[in-house]
Amino acid sequence: MTLAASDLRKSYGQTRAVDGVSVVLRPGMVHAIVGENGAGKSTTLRMLAGAEPPDSGVMTLDEASYAPPSVVGAAALGVSLVYQEITINRSLTVAENIFIDRLRQFAGPLGFIDRRRMEAAARAILERIGAQIPVSADTGRLNLGELKCIEIARALSTNPKILLLDESTAYLDHREVQAVLRVISELKGQGMTVAFVSHHLDEVLAVADELTILKDGQYVGTYRTTEIEPNEIHRRMVGRELARSIYPPRPPGDPSKPVVFEACEVAVGRELGGVSLNVRAGEILGLAGLKGAGAEALFAAICGDLPLRGGSMTLAGSLYAPSSPTSAWGQGVAYLPGDRHNEGLIADFSILDNLVMARPPHHGPFFDRAAATAIAGDLIVQIGIKTQSVDSSCRSLSGGNLQKVVIGKCLAVQPRLLLLNNPTRGVDIGARTEIYRIVRQKAAQGLAVILSSEDMPELIGMSDRLLVLRQGQITHRIETAADATEHDIIGHMA
């Protein structure tokens, strides 16, 4: 089966997620869709899979018009999607997870599920993709790569001709990535058409026959993997000029500046086991590491959300032991969480409500609306939040603008230490540039920043110094982040 799409477009509010993308998936080929964060890869894939209708554009399946109403509709036509998020229910068995939406087909005459028949069917699929996962395994104990394989098995259980694989949002470690890649090559050997989304070039070159490059929602080109050099792919994905200009210039480091925050042998929960670091005024300290390597736990401890298991912290020279986030914010520590929607801001509230949430201006018990309006108006100008009014609901804002609101909320308390957890996740390139500018500008005014990010170019581009975390320990210290390479960092991460 050949699935072809031409000139697909899709906007969310003002954001043009996909702007004229064409792609052809040929039978038996592995097709990679590559690009940076926000390039429109996932949206393209989701449109092909029927998860989102395109605003415009034409899709055909073997020359026939193809406009699936939903993922279920697409699956019926032989196009199956593996979602970006892990959707495994950890209280069900492997087999139940694979057939979760079709358990009925294993019902016996009395309506009970014929477990043996279901497990045999699940086993057959897992064997087909060469995954060594017992069907009766406790899903709670499997690693992310194995869960991803179960997701793939679930997509295959509808017998698709074309499999669409969205990149995992959770960081798979190298072993887990290898397992997924093995599955893809296995399927390719069986004549399956596979399209997958990735921004890791190594993965792409290892299995793909063809690749389509997207940049900022636009189509750059389609190439055979044998005909294009990795450097060339990278250049077209990023655009070299852009890569240079997106990060503001770094002022030279100044070791005479005072240390704002210092952690000494800090241990938190099971995740972080004894980490020492410091950050000076005006400095941006980058933290690299896989999910669960300890950066989140460190942030949780600094912002008062989790207690220390060991070690101590100092803030501006005196002992710092926040008992709650309230105490952390009170001492000038602002935290930008990684999950914008559930932790960063309240989308149903107005921009003003969110901006002054941490430290509402007040006279006695009464909220000072005039002062709040002034503060909010000032932040909107400073950060470049695009809105008509401070009273607009945050629901009306794009992802990038929302994140600027969260940054504004942090800056509103005039912090001395700012913790940024993946500040540009799902943020378009324009808003990114402005976020980088404002963070660097505040640093130049003496703010100390700790930045944790899954985005390597961002870490390298924004940090002054870099620490690499692995399994709760610092495995590598890079004194001049400008000289670091992605390869070097990843080597110490996994």
Added chain:
Amino acid sequence: METNVTSIATKTPNATGEPGVNASRFEVVKRGFPLAMLVLLIVTFSIASPRFLTFSNFLIVLQQGTVLLVAALGMTFVIMAGSIDLSVGSIVALAALATALTADSLGAAAIIPAIAVGAAAGLVNGVLLAKGKVPSFIATMGAMVVYRGIVLLFTRGAPVSIEDEQFLNVYTNRTLGIPHSVIIGLVLMVVAYGIINRTVFGREVRAIGGGERVAILTGIQVARVKIYMYVLLGALCGIAGLLQGARAMAATAQLGEGLELDVIAAVVVGGTPLTGGVGSVVGTMLGVLIITLLSNGMNMAGVDPYLQNIVKGTVLVCAVFVTIDRRKIGIIK
């Protein structure tokens, strides 16, 4: 770079992807629904009963509604924060008992024990939720039974009468034809409006309902705010208990039974969703009027008392059906 707030004249995008006109028209329907319902009830009952639309009945409705209003004002905070309190009816009974036991010696000052008992009961609920992390539905369901049990234990089922002249004069007399209880209710309404709309506390309650995790990570003292809010509800229930006791001139073991359902219904019919983050004192007042008028009007119009519960329940569900914001609550359980 465009930076000036006023100069940014770009259209606000509609993030939900719904056509803007329809969405806003629907919003108007939702917002105006409680008022429209109230008007509809008044018109219907005016036609059904000639005695309905009279000043004396109007005063009766206000008096009947005051106890409900005072408790519902407190409940508005709790529901706005995404919590619930099922024990309000029992707190009202407990406070009425405290009033009855002290009115003879304290006179009008019996309001102090009433408020104190109510606030203490609310404090227990708040601590159970905020510190004990017991879900408010369960914590206050247990409290409902326990508080009622305390009243039964004390009274052994017999009413405690209130005879103190001064007490009854202060809380049941009229000034310029308006019952004092109604004046108290209106003053408390203004106070509650001020707290919700003008204080930092009101904003914090709203933030907890809008996104508790966000509120915690932004440094709001969520546990403390929750406790204060339950104490506030308890104190208001204390006043409601005093007013109810004064009206009945006695505290009984059955006083306030089932009140929690009317209180929650009034808040919800008034447009404050159980999901939290939003709350309106004016809406609650409308909800109280709707619930009270519904009972009063059905009685006036001679509706079969056995049918009345069916109507009340239906009205509640219809109101939520129309006003609930389904976009905000991804999954409705």
